[in-house]
Structure formats: structure tokens, C-alpha cells
Amino acid sequence: MSGAMARRRFLALGGGLALAGGLSACSSPLASGLTGSQPNTADVIFWNLFTGGDGANMALMENAFRRTHPGTTVEATILSWGNAYYTKLALATASGTPPDVGISHLSRLPLLAASGLLEPVAETGVTELGVTPDRFTPAAWKKATVNGTAYAVPLDTHPFVLFYNVALAKKAGLLNAAGDGLKPMKGRAAFTGAVKAMKEAGAQYGAAMSITADPSTAWRWFSMIYSGLAGPVVTGSGTTIDIDADAMQETFDFMQSLTGPGLMPSSLNGSGANALFSTGKAGFLFDGEWQIPSYRLVKGLDFNVVPFPALLGPEPVAYADSHALVVPRNPKRSPARTAHAAQFIKSLLDNSATWAHGGHVPAWLPSQRSKAFLGQSPQRNYVQAAFNAQYDPVAWYTGAGSDFQNTVGATVIEVLAGRLGPKKAVAAMRADLKRYTTARPPVTMK
Structure with a gap:
């Protein structure tokens, strides 16, 4: 064309x-x-x-x-x-x-x-x-x-990153010897253990994230975890669904292992996540680095920000734009x-x-x-x-603020809330993607 x-x-x-x-x-x-x-x-x-x-x-x-x-x-x-x-x-x-x-x-x-x-x-x-x-x-x-x-x-690159409360991390024994970062942690067990340690150190929740009515954030969290195990969910410039069902089910199971036992809220809006982290009631915050200027304004809040460790896959992945x-x-x-x-x-x-x-x-x-x-x-x-x-998979319908993020993120929200099990969530995600992969693109993309 x-x-x-x-x-x-x-x-x-x-x-x-x-x-x-x-x-x-x-x-x-x-x-x-x-x-x-x-x-x-x-x-x-x-x-x-x-x-x-x-x-x-x-x-x-x-x-x-x-x-x-x-x-x-x-x-x-x-x-x-x-x-x-x-x-x-x-x-x-x-x-x-x-x-x-x-x-x-x-x-x-x-x-x-x-x-x-x-x-x-x-x-x-x-x-x-x-x-x-x-x-x-x-x-x-x-x-x-x-x-x-x-x-x-x-x-620039603006990644999805891991905020943490320094005082709670110290009390939980998560700081490195220099005290300027977290101890190395890799894999599901180590990360879940760190979230649990934050809660046991006195936080109401080990971690918090904006979930309710925030599908883009839910998509970022899901995409980062899943990307450690598998390739993009759509290929062929967005024309083909390419889900790894086992990897996706494992991703959803991991997400529910944090929200299900109450290590992090299963339903929480942006202001709620802000309040929990700002007041020391959440040890970790999962969010974009663009939130740093806001938290700098919180008097008495000592926090740091680091990349997420490898969660389910062998190497660290950072969702970003x-x-x-x-x-x-x-x-x-x-x-x-x-x-x-x-x-x-x-x-x-x-x-x-x-x-x-x-x-x-x-x-x-x-x-x-x-x-x-x-x-x-x-x-x-x-x-x-x-x-x-x-980044988001290459397609004419993906990207910042797109309907794609809103649609697939809404399914992730249902998983985090416990209203959709991992296996059914894979089927729901496949249905979400079919809506886009079968749509006629506005231009030919190679």
C-alpha cells in the first residue's frame, strides 16, 4: 500500500x-x-x-x-x-x-x-x-x-518498577549490607517471601497496587510477569493470537497467590494505593516510576525504587514504554x-x-x-x-491509552479480585484478543 x-x-x-x-x-x-x-x-x-x-x-x-x-x-x-x-x-x-x-x-x-x-x-x-x-x-x-x-x-524509558518503604524493609531484613538497596531475590518463592516479610514487619499489606478501574496498571503487572516466561500474546503485527496457555495460567496463579491470602489488596483504586504506601501501611508498591515526584512530597516517607527481580522466568523483565x-x-x-x-x-x-x-x-x-x-x-x-x-506487542491497536490495554487489563482485574480462576482467565484473555486480531486494520502493517 x-x-x-x-x-x-x-x-x-x-x-x-x-x-x-x-x-x-x-x-x-x-x-x-x-x-x-x-x-x-x-x-x-x-x-x-x-x-x-x-x-x-x-x-x-x-x-x-x-x-x-x-x-x-x-x-x-x-x-x-x-x-x-x-x-x-x-x-x-x-x-x-x-x-x-x-x-x-x-x-x-x-x-x-x-x-x-x-x-x-x-x-x-x-x-x-x-x-x-x-x-x-x-x-x-x-x-x-x-x-x-x-x-x-x-x-526516555519509563518502566514499571518496585517501590519499597525503607524502614519496613530494614525491619523485615530485606536490605542489603550497605542499606542502599534490597538483598538479591529471584523467583516466585523469594519474591513472595519478601512481600510476606513486609507484612510481618508491621505493614497492613506486604504490597499494594492500583487495581480497581485501572486496567492499564493491571496489564503492565501481568505483561511483565508473563513476558518472563513467553513471547508476546499477539504476533504477525497483531493478526495472530499467540498465547502460551501454560505460561499464562502460571502467571495468573502467581498473581492470585499474592492477592488471595491478603498479602496485597485484591481490590484497590489509585488513591487507596497512594494512601497505603504514603502512610507506611504497604511495604511495596507496584507502579510506574512517574509516581516518584508525588511520593517525594510526602513528609516523613523514606522510600526507594528498584527494578523488579526475575519473577517467573530466568531473567528480569521490566514492562515499559x-x-x-x-x-x-x-x-x-x-x-x-x-x-x-x-x-x-x-x-x-x-x-x-x-x-x-x-x-x-x-x-x-x-x-x-x-x-x-x-x-x-x-x-x-x-x-x-x-x-x-x-513493550506492548506490535499491532495497530496496542499502545499507551489504547482500548487494548483497557480490555485485557479488565480481565486481569477479575483475576486479581479472585472472581476468575487462572484456567478460565486464559480462555477470557483469548476471547479478548480475538476481538482485536480479527478486526480490520486501518492500514496494512508488515
Whole structure:
């Protein structure tokens, strides 16, 4: 399918990227709308979806570019996260009025690339500035590559990680000799024992996680465990169900071994999980590193963050996604604008230690290895999670805030709540996936 045909079919099917928005670390609508022209009111037009602490950090990075490039102007526009953002980005690009640089989750990249909406990285001018594959976290660069072509420049990796209460961990005998991390633990028995030890040390629960009405978090937890045992649940660019039934049943059984005996709540919303961990009533918290700034504000809470150990498989796995910088395709973009966009991207990478203050691990290795980043704690403690990153399976319907995460996550919630046994849950998951694998994709994906 040609790029033009792909874009027309993409638009005819309502955008394809409108897969139902969800909640995220970078969610909070500030702008909306699905169409509109993009006037050249600055040398670089930049679209992103960052608010709160992430938004403040991005503003600092934008200002750093302005200081080092005083003759180049940047106009940053913050749009609604999820559904509205990706749809507007796609429609603006297809209609010939895109921004010069945009943000994309790497889990959303396959459809954008297959729709012919993005410039290959090699054609954006960043390579001439030293932006090369060997200077990025390998897992992130691999995810930025579709069918052998890189279409995005990874900015970070934001993994699902293990928070722990330092005082409770010390009392439970879980700290290492230096007291700056946990003792090594590997496998189901060791991890379950650690959760149990936290509860016996005086916590109401050994661990907590947002479950109720939070299918994306439930999916992250499931995907991380299952990925240690088996490959992606769908293959063939999302057209084939590829479940390992034994591995999935073992995953569900392990999850219920924590919620069933009451080592962690079987039903808990986000504010409940926050309250339990903030007040020392939960020893561990399973969540994204983007929560770190919130817990830093809790007076008297001494916590640390580390990657999850290997749980069911032989090696550690970290469920993750990445924010990345993309250059939407625009045949009318002048060489000067292309050059400005490349300089802007390079500047954001060089200043991504600032971005790490939000909890994210810089994907740009020069920043990841810099004193500015290595001086940040606990961020430096879970860098390995970026190298062990496992993303959503490649399909047109997966990715951050997608209906896919909401649907399969809802089944995981039923398992955690004890309303669905492991064997029946495998059948339910298969039914969930069939809904997507049999749907007609908006574009041909190879």
C-alpha cells in the first residue's frame, strides 16, 4: 500500500489511532480538537502532551534550547493526552499541516509509521548532529525501528518498577549490607517471601497496587510477569493470537497467590494505593516510576525504587514504554525548518537529565551516563530496567491509552479480585484478543 493510499484509508476509518484514551502519567487535557492548520509562527512548532511536573521539566528543556540558539524560535503546544492527541497529530499530518516535531509513545509508533505519517530518522538531519543508534538504550532504539527503519528518536524509558518503604524493609531484613538497596531475590518463592516479610514487619499489606478501574496498571503487572516466561500474546503485527496457555495460567496463579491470602489488596483504586504506601501501611508498591515526584512530597516517607527481580522466568523483565521525538512528514517543510527541528531534537536529548527529574530514564546514553543524571536518586537505581524493557506487542491497536490495554487489563482485574480462576482467565484473555486480531486494520502493517 502506498503512503498516500495508506493515509487516505487511515482517514476514512476515522483515524485508526483513536483507540479510546486512558489515564497516564502525562495525562490531563489542556487542549482539544481534531483538525486545524499549523501556521509557521515560529522556526520550530512542537507538539507535546506534558503537564504537571513533566510539563515543567519540558519547559526548562525548551528554554535551554532558546538560550543556546537565540536566533531560533520555538512554539510549544500542549494537547490532550491519548485519543485526542494522536488523532490530531495524524489528521494534521495527513492534511499537510503538521508540527515540525512531535511527541509519540513508542508503543504507538507502528501505526504512525505504517500510515506513512513520519519521516525516517535518517532523513531528519539528526544523524549529522551525532544522533546515532549506538548512543541510545538498545531496547528503546529497537522499539523506535519499524521494518528496519527508525522513525523516532527515543527520549526516555519509563518502566514499571518496585517501590519499597525503607524502614519496613530494614525491619523485615530485606536490605542489603550497605542499606542502599534490597538483598538479591529471584523467583516466585523469594519474591513472595519478601512481600510476606513486609507484612510481618508491621505493614497492613506486604504490597499494594492500583487495581480497581485501572486496567492499564493491571496489564503492565501481568505483561511483565508473563513476558518472563513467553513471547508476546499477539504476533504477525497483531493478526495472530499467540498465547502460551501454560505460561499464562502460571502467571495468573502467581498473581492470585499474592492477592488471595491478603498479602496485597485484591481490590484497590489509585488513591487507596497512594494512601497505603504514603502512610507506611504497604511495604511495596507496584507502579510506574512517574509516581516518584508525588511520593517525594510526602513528609516523613523514606522510600526507594528498584527494578523488579526475575519473577517467573530466568531473567528480569521490566514492562515499559518510551516517550520519543518524531518529525511528522511534510513535503512543504523547508530545509531551514528541517535543520531547526534537528537542532531542537538534539538539544532535548542533551538536556534530558532535566527530564529525568520526573522519574524517567534518559534513552540518550550521554545523558544517562552524565553526572547530572547519576546524581539523581532513586532514578539511578533502576537504569537496568530500561535495558530489560518489554513493550506492548506490535499491532495497530496496542499502545499507551489504547482500548487494548483497557480490555485485557479488565480481565486481569477479575483475576486479581479472585472472581476468575487462572484456567478460565486464559480462555477470557483469548476471547479478548480475538476481538482485536480479527478486526480490520486501518492500514496494512508488515
